[in-house]
Amino acid sequence: MRKAIIAGNWKMNKTVKEAVAFIDELKPLVKDAKCDVVVCPTFVCLDAVLKAAEGSNIKVGAQNMHFEESGAFTGEVAPAMLKEMGVHYVIIGHSERRQYFNETDETVNKKLKKAFEHNIAPILCIGESLQEREGNITEEVLATQVKLDLAGLTAEQVANLVIAYEPIWAIGTGKTATSEQANETIGFIRKTVEKIYNSEIAEKVRIQYGGSVKPATIKEQMSMSHIDGALVGGASLKADDFSKIVNF
């Protein structure tokens, strides 16, 4: 049985003060959650959020990191810096990073390897565009992403991986994939992992759905056989909404 994981991706939102106030409000609301609870603030809020979340069941993730250990990479953050702070998770390859910051399957793959090397749990984002879905190439696109992004990862690493299936056309648009659509596609991703590794690993990898997840949609989504959680954008910014999702 896979443990569900609900993560909030705050994207470029919340100042340090706002972030701390959010955690203070969220803590009592999610203290009995049955799933893993994760919030992913911006780099500048990580320290304050880690401190505010101390002693609670809320884990903290970063939204990105570089694949090099250190050096002349102005504006970037290295894995060891996150690990030393106590960061548990890191989102890798979000579609916004792929779209606006030239993230490729090659850099995603390097980052995944680095995250595992530093014992930070990666949440790998994959997903197809509207054009790709309408062109009936969703499965090819996802299979290619899985193959390239996971290249060279060990079976043990993949068993501990979280994958977030986020159809790009459902992000921030209010258009959710239907639960059946999401389940079917996530089932396909699991099959792809099985083909590359084996059925045992495919059964272990946790796969979230992401894209306009709301308190009103989560119950049905979590009732689906392949959906192990959610990566939540907009609805993770209000403690009340996010707690309702966490306590699905």
Ligand SMILES: O=C(CO)COP(=O)(O)O
């Ligand atoms: O991109 C997302 C999470 O990473 C989804 O964002 P929304 O929930 O705002 O659609």
